[in-house]
Amino acid sequence: MLGLDKRDTKFLLIVIFLTLATPILLQPFPESSTLAQFNAGYPDLMQRFAIFGIFAIGFNILFGLTGYLSFGHAAFLGIGSYSVVWMYKLLDYNVIWGLPLAVILSGLFALVIGYVSLRRSGIYFSILTLAFAQMSFNLAYSVLTPITNGETGLQVYTDDPQILMGATEPTSPHLFGIVMNQSAKINLGDWVFTFNNGYYFCAIIAIIAFYISLRIFRSPFGLMLRAIKSNQQRLNYTGLNARPYTLAAFVISGMYAGLAGGLMASMDPLAGAERMQWTASGEVVLMTILGGVGTMMGPVLGAGVIKYMENIFSKINEQVLHSWFGWLPDSLEGFVIFIAEHFVGSGWHMTSGVLFMLVVIFLPGGLVEGGQRIKAMFNNRGGDDADDPEHHPKHAPHVAE
Amino acid sequence: MSNSNLTRRGLLKTGAVAGAGVALPTIFTASSAAAYTNEPTGGSVTLGFNVPQTGPYADEGADELRAYQLAVEHLNGEGDGGMLNTFSSKALKGNGILGKKVEFVTGDTQTKSDAARASAKSMIEKDGAVMITGGSSSGVAIAVQGLCQEAGVIFMAGLTHSNDTTGKDKKANGFRHFFNAYMSGAALAPVLAARYGTDRNAYHLTADYTWGWTQEASIKAATESLGWNTVNTVKTPLAATDFSSYITPVLQTDADVLVLNHYGGNMVNSLTNAVQFGLREKQVNGRDFEIVVPLFSRLMARGAGENIKGILGSTNWHWSLTDEGTQAFVKSFGTKYGFPPSQAAHTVYCQTLLYADACERAGTFNPCGVGEALEGFEFDGLGNGKTVYRADDHQCFKDVLVVKGKDNPTSEFDLLEVVEVTPAAQVTYDPEHPMFAGGNLGTCNAG
Numbered sequence: 001m002l003g004l005d006k007r008d009t010k011f012l013l014i015v016i017f018l019t020l021a022t023p024i025l026l027q028p029f030p031e032s033s034t035l036a037q038f039n040a041g042y043p044d045l046m047q048r049f050a051i052f053g054i055f056a057i058g059f060n061i062l063f064g065l066t067g068y069l070s071f072g073h074a075a076f077l078g079i080g081s082y083s084v085v086w087m088y089k090l091l092d093y094n095v096i097w098g099l100p101l102a103v104i105l106s107g108l109f110a111l112v113i114g115y116v117s118l119r120r121s122g123i124y125f126s127i128l129t130l131a132f133a134q135m136s137f138n139l140a141y142s143v144l145t146p147i148t149n150g151e152t153g154l155q156v157y158t159d160d161p162q163i164l165m166g167a168t169e170p171t172s173p174h175l176f177g178i179v180m181n182q183s184a185k186i187n188l189g190d191w192v193f194t195f196n197n198g199y200y201f202c203a204i205i206a207i208i209a210f211y212i213s214l215r216i217f218r219s220p221f222g223l224m225l226r227a228i229k230s231n232q233q234r235l236n237y238t239g240l241n242a243r244p245y246t247l248a249a250f251v252i253s254g255m256y257a258g259l260a261g262g263l264m265a266s267m268d269p270l271a272g273a274e275r276m277q278w279t280a281s282g283e284v285v286l287m288t289i290l291g292g293v294g295t296m297m298g299p300v301l302g303a304g305v306i307k308y309m310e311n312i313f314s315k316i317n318e319q320v321l322h323s324w325f326g327w328l329p330d331s332l333e334g335f336v337i338f339i340a341e342h343f344v345g346s347g348w349h350m351t352s353g354v355l356f357m358l359v360v361i362f363l364p365g366g367l368v369e370g371g372q373r374i375k376a377m378f379n380n381r382g383g384d385d386a387d388d389p390e391h392h393p394k395h396a397p398h399v400a401e
Numbered sequence: 402m403s404n405s406n407l408t409r410r411g412l413l414k415t416g417a418v419a420g421a422g423v424a425l426p427t428i429f430t431a432s433s434a435a436a437y438t439n440e441p442t443g444g445s446v447t448l449g450f451n452v453p454q455t456g457p458y459a460d461e462g463a464d465e466l467r468a469y470q471l472a473v474e475h476l477n478g479e480g481d482g483g484m485l486n487t488f489s490s491k492a493l494k495g496n497g498i499l500g501k502k503v504e505f506v507t508g509d510t511q512t513k514s515d516a517a518r519a520s521a522k523s524m525i526e527k528d529g530a531v532m533i534t535g536g537s538s539s540g541v542a543i544a545v546q547g548l549c550q551e552a553g554v555i556f557m558a559g560l561t562h563s564n565d566t567t568g569k570d571k572k573a574n575g576f577r578h579f580f581n582a583y584m585s586g587a588a589l590a591p592v593l594a595a596r597y598g599t600d601r602n603a604y605h606l607t608a609d610y611t612w613g614w615t616q617e618a619s620i621k622a623a624t625e626s627l628g629w630n631t632v633n634t635v636k637t638p639l640a641a642t643d644f645s646s647y648i649t650p651v652l653q654t655d656a657d658v659l660v661l662n663h664y665g666g667n668m669v670n671s672l673t674n675a676v677q678f679g680l681r682e683k684q685v686n687g688r689d690f691e692i693v694v695p696l697f698s699r700l701m702a703r704g705a706g707e708n709i710k711g712i713l714g715s716t717n718w719h720w721s722l723t724d725e726g727t728q729a730f731v732k733s734f735g736t737k738y739g740f741p742p743s744q745a746a747h748t749v750y751c752q753t754l755l756y757a758d759a760c761e762r763a764g765t766f767n768p769c770g771v772g773e774a775l776e777g778f779e780f781d782g783l784g785n786g787k788t789v790y791r792a793d794d795h796q797c798f799k800d801v802l803v804v805k806g807k808d809n810p811t812s813e814f815d816l817l818e819v820v821e822v823t824p825a826a827q828v829t830y831d832p833e834h835p836m837f838a839g840g841n842l843g844t845c846n847a848g
Contacts (some may be wrong), residue, residue: 044522142609142636151540151610151639152565153514155547158841172551181551194526268522269551270544272514311523314454317507346454346509 008214011296015210019203022046023193030190037320040308043183043196047267048307050202051260054209056287056299058256061213062249063285064294065222067229069126071281072113072133076106076254078140078276080261082147085154085271092164093156093173095180095201095266099259106258107251109136114250118243121232133281140273153272173266175201180267198267205263209256214296216252225249257284286352290359292366301367309352316344437767438553438848439529446501446766448473448753449508449530451521451545452559456512457639457666458537460700461745465535465559466507467738468746472753475733476503483733487726487782488754492761499760510536514544521545525552531766532557534752537665537745539563539612546575553848555768557752560745562664562696564615567796568837573845574768576775576795578755579748580828582616583836585695585715586623588801588823592713597658597691599628604656606647606671608663609636616662618836620695632656637663637671644671648678657685660693668694669704676708697804700743702816709806709816716802718747718784719817727784741814751783755790769845787825793832794842798825 004012018025027041040046059073083105084098091097117128140148148154156162173180180198216222227235228242235242265271274280287306292298321337321344328336343351363369441447450469453462474480478495485493497503506528508520517536524530533549534557536542542561549556550572558566558577562585567577593601603624607613613636621631632654637647648671651659659680663671675681675692683690694701697714720731720741730750734742742750755775763770776792788799803821810816830837 039527042523042527044519044526048519138638142638151514152543152570153540155544155570157569158843159839268518268548270514270518270547272544274513275515311519314509314520315506315523315528319505345507346459349455 002211003215004218008218012211012214015297016207019050019207020200022049022203023195023199027191027193031192032190034323037316038312040312041194043181043194043199044267045307045311046196046199047202047263048311049304050199050206051263051267052284052287052303052307053300054202054206054263055257055260055284056291056303057206057209057213058253058260059284060253060288060294060299061216061225061256062253063288064299065217065225065229066246066249068118068121068246068250069285070117070129070250070253071126071278071285072117072129072131072136073253073257073284074276074278074280075113075133075136076110076257077261077264077280078136078271078273079106079109080258080263081265081271081275082140082154083258084262084265085156085269086147088156088162088173088265088269089154089160090163092162092166092169093171093269094164094169095173095175095262099262099266102258102262102265103255106261107255110251110254110258111247114247114254118246118250130278130281133276134278137273137276137278140276148271148273151273153270155270173198173269202263202267205259209259210296210300213256217296221245221248286356290356290366292368295366295368298366298368305355305367306352309348309355313344313348313351314346318345320344436847437769439525439531441501441529441531441766444501445504446498447524447528447530448503448505448756449521449524449528449533450505450535450749451508451510451517451524451533452535452749453512453537453541454507454509456510458512458560461537461560461665461698461743462510462535464700464743464746465537465749468734468742468750469505469507469535469753471734471737472750473503473505476753476757480737481733482729484726484730484750484754484783487729488758489781490758490762492758493754494761498757499764499766503757506530510538510541510545512538512541514540517541517545518548521548522552525549525554530554532756534756535559535749536561538610539566540610542566542577543570543611546570546572550574550843550846553768553846555756555771557749557756559749559752561612562616563612564619564836565611565840567794568615569840571794571840571842573772573795573843576752576755576772576790578752578797580715580717580799580801581796582612582619582695583830583834584801584828585616586619587828587830588803588821589620589693589695589713589715590623590627591823592803592821593624593658593693594627594629596713598688601629601658601691602632602654602656602685603629603658603660603693604632604651604654605634605660605662606644607634607636608639608667610639612664613639613662615836616695617660620660620662620693622836629658637667639667641667642670644674645678647671648674648680651675651680652678652683655685657688658691658693660695662695664696664698665701666704668701672705672708672712697817698744699741699814699816700745702806703813705806710808712806713820714804716804716817717744719744719802719804719819720747721815721817721819722784722802724782724784724786726782730784747784754783755780767847769847772845789825791832794837794840798829800825801828 023041027039029035080102083102087098113132170179178197183194183196186193224245287302288299291302325333325336452465475483475485506524510517521533532555536559539561542558546556556575564582605617607617661671680690694714697716702709731741759771759774763774775790778790781787785799801823802819804817805820807818
């Protein structure tokens with residue numbers, strides 16, 4: 001189907017199912033249980049999963065296929081957001097105007113930045129992209145304040161022109177009347193499932209983005225990009241000019257980032273300069289590496305894990321810890337909480353740092369490799385058990401367990 | 402390897418799938434039954450405390466969180482009751498709000514608009530918070546205030562001093578207890594003129610964001626109206642840690658006053674740099690060179706150490722005040738944590754009490770009802786004397802303190818002394834004052 005072979009079609013169908021069922025899958029704990037803290041099925045976070053999934057998928061086209069490590073992709077994210085918010089301000093709240101503009105503008109910026117940066121490879125390329133991104137950040141933050149509104153972030157005001165604004169039109173982002181922040185809540189016993197318009201909008205775009213990326217991975221163009229990663233010098237000696245290919249990959253991934261930035265502004269009509277800061281660029285690198293560089297699912301998984309930690313772990317405060325460990329004797333409780341509070345709340349960075357270290361050291365292929373290892377282990381164990389039920393070889397435990 | 406077989410049929414199929422996908426969300430749209438966003442139905446009500454736990458204002462955030470916990474205790478009838486006993490409105494009975502036990506969730510704003518909005522959104526969408534409060538930066542306050550307006554919950558601003566919060570970015574669902582840059586200027590300028598003369602040349606260094614801009618404009622206008630001349634105004638990045646390159650040009654001008662429109666870590670660093678360059682010993686035209694820090698806090702004074710001595714600024718509140726509200730608050734805060742509260746702690750404590758009281762008086766958590774109860778509300782006993790929440794822009798009007806870094810501090814907390822208490826009437830302005838114009842409160846949104 002859709003130009004994919006059987007295996008990829010199955011893969012795509014699984015991804016589509018997982019994406020559409022996310023509001024149910026992320027809400028595994030009943031509302032009244034203490035574990036409800038770990039539920040992630042609320043609109044804002046699900047939207048972030050989809051949006052950063054798109055961002056990471058796009059980044060992976062550049063980093064995963066060509067091996068060029070860009071530290072400046074957040075710039076495109078910001079450009080995407082600013083274009084969408086400007087369309088809100090000038091035309092109206094329909095996202096249909098802003099999103100294509102976000103993709104086109106970020107593509108143009110990517111063309112310029114890529115054209116310059118791709119004259120170098122390796123660390124020099126990374127530094128160049130970092131420099132461009134930092135420049136964009138500073139421009140957005142202070143120099144171009146009339147366009148970006150600086151640190152406060154670009155917002156829509158009631159006195160903005162909004163020339164296409166109809167009298168009955170919703171006053172928040174929508175697609176032809178489908179308002180993004182509206183949701184339907186379904187109560188099923190003690191479970192509450194939230195089906196949000198904005199999430200499904202992002203999810204469908206994410207599926208399309210995933211499909212396009214899958215096609216790129218399987219295409220001759222994708223093969224060429226892989227060749228660049230494995231040995232660019234050899235490629236040059238065969239008489240091929242690699243730069244148009246890397247530039248194309250850079251522009252495509254820049255457009256993905258622009259789309260993600262545009263979607264962020266489609267869900268929440270504000271564009272802030274810190275979206276372009278280098279930490280945001282670093283975040284997408286972490287997501288990709290954490291999930292698995294060069295794999296299809298890895299970056300999406302990595303984006304999910306990091307966003308989950310940022311939003312769920314950071315909200316566990318001392319009070320919550322007390323309710324968890326209240327059953328321990330007082331002195332022990334104090335000690336456990338003292339240790340634990342460094343890993344939750346404002347210390348969530350610590351948890352993600354430790355996780356990242358463990359993954360890089362023990363699972364260089366990212367979480368996807370962890371999944372594969374577990375799968376392989378189960379396959380083996382099944383075989384062993386059938387051969388000799390008495391004999392259980394002990395498997396070396398590893399971090400993913 | 403090439404398998405690009407884009408056919409007409411394939412394209413149609415793809416189009417149909419995509420179309421079905423786009424249509425899908427409409428199936429799920431249904432209006433909710435609740436009267437307003439996050440109407441509390443059980444025996445408890447959830448408030449969202451959104452403070453910076455990491456980043457440049459983390460100290461202020463930590464102190465805010467302490468004050469919030471104290472406020473929740475007092476609302477639920479635990480502890481000694483703090484300012485509930487001195488508050489002029491007696492609607493709160495120490496049994497929660499409207500009989501519902503107060504619970505809270507916390508989040509980290511990271512002093513970034515994006516992160517703050519994400520955190521506030523998760524409080525509203527996931528935890529069912531009916532009110533969001535906190536923050537230690539005007540950029541964040543404005544961003545979160547906008548979000549709360551859209552989501553239909555009340556926003557009780559924490560530490561935000563920019564004119565824009567209740568000026569061009571004011572929102573019907575947002576309320577500010579803290580004073581603002583204009584008030585700082587109006588309170589500080591007469592004291593500056595009295596002490597330093599009316600013919601000074603001022604040089605401004607300004608943090609490059611909404612708060613810095615409005616504070617610079619306010620101080621400039623207030624001092625110029627008294628005869629001062631502004632030599633130059635220079636914007637510095639918020640993230641800057643070394644200000645040497647901004648201080649050296651000051652030496653080359655005939656400026657004899659340096660105004661540091663910086664806050665938190667920024668101010669600690671710029672003041673230290675200025676002192677290192679010998680500005681405080683400098684003489685210009687036969688007069689001492691002076692440094693002014695328009696917005697002061699005790700936490701900053703502690704960071705700046707020796708350098709703060711004798712420097713003038715303004716503050717919203719200080720723990721050494723002697724009214725009974727202040728004393729009650731300092732006592733219960735001190736008993737619980739072992740040190741006096743900062744102005745950030747004070748303002749968020751007041752905001753929580755004011756919100757709870759407004760709910761009691763309105764008899765509902767509905768943002769529109771609560772907003773109505775807060776608008777034009779006059780109260781006393783919360784440490785700032787007689788205070789009014791003006792209906793036109795949701796700004797509190799109260800006395801402003803002009804303070805000076807203490808020359809002989811007796812403890813590590815006793816760093817500021819109050820020079821003058823500027824009466825509220827002197828810092829009151831017209832809602833359509835040019836520095837606040839251009840905004841529109843809009844109508845309250847209950848979601």
